[in-house]
Amino acid sequence: MLRTLLLAASALTLLAVPAAAQNKVKIGFIATMSGPAGAIGKDMEDGFRLGIEHAGGKLGGLEPEVIIGDDQLKPEVGVQLVDKMLNRDKVDMVAGIVFSNVMMAAYKPIVDSKTFLVSTNAGPSPIAGAQCSPYYFSTSWQNDQAHEAMGKYMQDKGYKKAYLMAPNYQAGKDALEGVKRYFKGQVVGEVYTTVNQPDYSAEIAQAAASGADALYVFYPGGMGINFVKQYAQAGLKSKLPLHSAFTVDTTTLPAQGDAALGLLGTAFWTDGLDNPVNKKFVDDFVKKHNRVPSTYAAQSYDGALLINAALTQTKGNLADKDALRAAFKKADFKSVRGNFRFNTNQHPIQNFYLFEVVKRPDGKLGTGFKATVFTDHADAYAKDCPMK
Amino acid sequence: MTLSLFLTQALNGVQFGVMLFLMAAGLTLVFGIMNLVNLAHGSLYMMGAYFLAALVPVTGNFFVAAVLAVAASLALGIVVELIALRTLYRRDHLDQVLCTFGLILFFNEIVRMIWGATALFVQPPPILSGFVQLLPGVIYPVYRLTIMGVGLAVAIFLYWLNGHTRLGMLIRAGASNRAMVGALGVNITLLYTLVFGLGAALAGLAGVMAGPILSVQSGMGDSILILTFVVIVIGGIGSIRGALVASILVGVVDTVGRVFLPLVLGAVFSPATSSKVGPAIASMSIYILMAAILFFRPQGLFPAHR
Incomplete structure (x- = not known):
């Protein structure tokens, strides 16, 4: 009798888990939120949240739950956050991470657990090269x-x-x-x-x-x-x-x-870049926060759009990792930077622009577009990455 | 290396030293006279800079804002002493370190809550933002010369206060025997509050002077605090004269190390080696200086009479 009850109970829990996971996506967002570099983390969070808002408040039809973690610019704190997010919060993916040293520490536990990691800033060369992973995507750049x-x-x-x-x-x-x-x-x-x-x-x-x-x-x-x-x-x-x-x-x-x-x-982007996606992003960001968004905010905004695009394609299916990865790789979204596609190492191939510091019409200082320096520029380390 | 460049760099070293002196003077007063290890001195420096950044737009005048910012730092110092530090004088140094370290965290967070995480903007007043030609080829920003002037004025003021006023006499007496001065009918508690307030005002003044050239942001006091401790240890704890000499020494050695060491090493080693080793040794230079001085004079250069 007891055995049957237990079996029934465990069967019920098995049923309950996917049902609960189906309409919700949990994203762990790790960034440096305190200390002198805290402004960067704040900008990333604001950009990411605006991206979700512009995606209609949902990511691929799923209700997003963003769990913010402050790594305090300490690699060991970053690893603790990863541990907490993977094991306690059971996040479906991780995004953010400002500094390369934090990224290098947090990277392995995340991708080893086959959890998708969307870097919206740090781009250390080992991850672009020999240590690349199918679970890592960057919406920023490689550091160089x-x-x-x-x-x-x-x-x-x-x-x-x-x-x-x-x-x-x-x-x-x-x-x-x-x-x-x-x-x-x-x-x-x-x-x-x-x-x-x-x-x-x-x-x-x-x-x-x-x-x-x-x-x-x-x-x-x-x-x-x-x-x-x-x-x-x-x-x-x-x-x-x-x-x-x-x-x-x-x-x-x-x-x-x-x-x-x-x-x-x-x-890779300036607030003065002339395209409709960027215009909407910059205008709404300024309206909402009364400051001009930075590259950090732009990358994170794109990160949210990328996740939305991938989940839209899999119709909100988080369980089939291969399908989700293929959907990520397509990068089927309109980026604030213009053209965007992934290289074999899952870092962007993108333009780089020269900007000049200018006074915007609203009197705030911004970065005005001046020239395109590189068109479809790939990083120097992709050749060391074994992924095809 | 031309002569004019050499002179410019020497001036840079002295100017950096004077900046350190503004910080060190207050710290050495509090440490030497009140026997209080005040790690929050850097926070008071930061608050001075923040007060300036907040008051310049309100008053519209840099100099008025600067005076008010120093006054606000003095008031803040007195409040901190009354609330947090008063009970710590008789306690262990470790207790003082714990409490004042807590104050660092407190102040770093409170400025973020009030003014936000982004650094604030302050620029030198127009009248001080030009350049002067000191010698042919030696052109120097007026604002940095002003810092030197202010530092020198503070040194003279403290010398006069400490050696030629009744207050200074009481401060020195309180330093050598607190209980005896109290027994003679002097309100030693009030005296200590005043000394701490003076130290805070000096830290605030350093922050005010640094505001236009440095980034005014949370945690800006933490990095300069370490250098300030190096200065007061080299100079002899509690000695204003020691703080002045040691500040200039540290400023010059640091600048010379940064500029000339890579050049000297470049002449001996390959460029690759010197560019690797140079910055490492340069950043150690003041600590090597401190170790050397403490080896020969464990009490520092000018030990205060206790």
Whole structure:
């Protein structure tokens, strides 16, 4: 009797699980929400939520439940969050992740459990290359690409001598490698500063005296705010043109102010990019949050659209992973960046644009489109990825 | 390396040192005189910068906003002392570290709740945003010269306050024997509150001066706090004169290390090696300096008389 009851009960639970899972999709969204880089995580979350809203509040007909996790920019916290989301919350997929070091730690447990991971920012080279996974999709870029684009622009512009600066950590070294992959002129200085160094007056004086005709820096977040203010205050804007990636964007522009006006950067997207999807995204984001969205918000917005497109195609079926993967790979959605398709390593093949910091009609600083540097640019690591 | 570039870099080093002095002066006062390890000094610095960023748009005038921001830092320091730190003077240093570390977390979060996670914008007032030619080829931003001027004025003020006023005498007396000064009828509790307020005001002033050149954001005080501790340990805890000398020493050594070490190494090793080793050694240079000074003078350069 007892046995029969137990059997019946377990049969009922088996029935109950897929029934409950069918109309709901749980997404774990991991990002850095606190500390100095917290603005980035906030922008990503806001972009992601706006993407869901524009998809009609549902993802492929399923009710989305977004579980936010703050990794505090600590890889070990990221791994704990992954563990909690996979085992306790039983999420169907994970999205987000700002920093490459957090991504490298969180990556394996997620893809090993055959849970889909949509990176909406970090793009470390190992994941694009030898360690690629069928469960990983990126709606951002591989880390080197924006730097490569600026190197290409500086080369095309005919600069002869460049002075390069970056923080002394892996992403900084990758950045300058990316620039040098396309800039073939002379590098008269290659300087690595301490991470989170507040004052750059000494390095700026060296750069000014180096005889370089172009300056390239990679200073994300607060470092970029410090650097750009000090660069402008040193009176170099008219003497040594500044080129950068991830250094001036709409998360830092309000604090950089007019010091950043006219500076050039490269990215896969700018808020001034002229296409209907982007216009709707930017206008609604500004209306809702009273600030201009950043690349982080744009990538995450696309992440939500990608998930929606994939789930729409599988008609909300989360169980058939092969079908879902095939649907992800199609990337059947209109991206804010224009053309979007996946390479064999499931990173985007996309354009890279040159932007200039401009005052928008509403008086806020934004990134205006200036030129297309790369068309359908693939990353350099896809050839190391065994997936076909 | 031309002479003018060398002079510019020397000036950069001194200027960075003066910036550190503004921070270190308040910290060494509180640490040396009240025997309180105040990790939240960096938070008071951050609050100074935030007060400035918030007050500039309201008042429309940088200088008025700066004065108000320093006053607000003073008031905040007094409130923090009354609420949180007063009971800690007789406790272990570890208890003080715990409490003031908690204050760091508290302040970092409260600025995010009030002003948001994005960094705030402050720029130097127009009158101070130009350049001056000090020597042929040595052109320097006026604002950075102003920082040096303010730092020097603070040094003179503290020297006068500490050595030539009745308040300074009481502060020094309280430092050597708190109980005895109390027994002589001096309100030592009030005195300590004032000293802590003064330290907070100095931290706030440092934040105000840093606002236009640095990013005003949550956690901005944390990185400079470590350097400030290095400075007061090298200078001798509690000594204003030590703080001044040590700040300039640290500022110059740090700048020289960053600029000249890669050049020197580049002459000896291959460019690949020097670009790898240079930044690593440069970032260690001030700690090597500290280790060397403490080896020969464990009390620091100018130990305060206790």
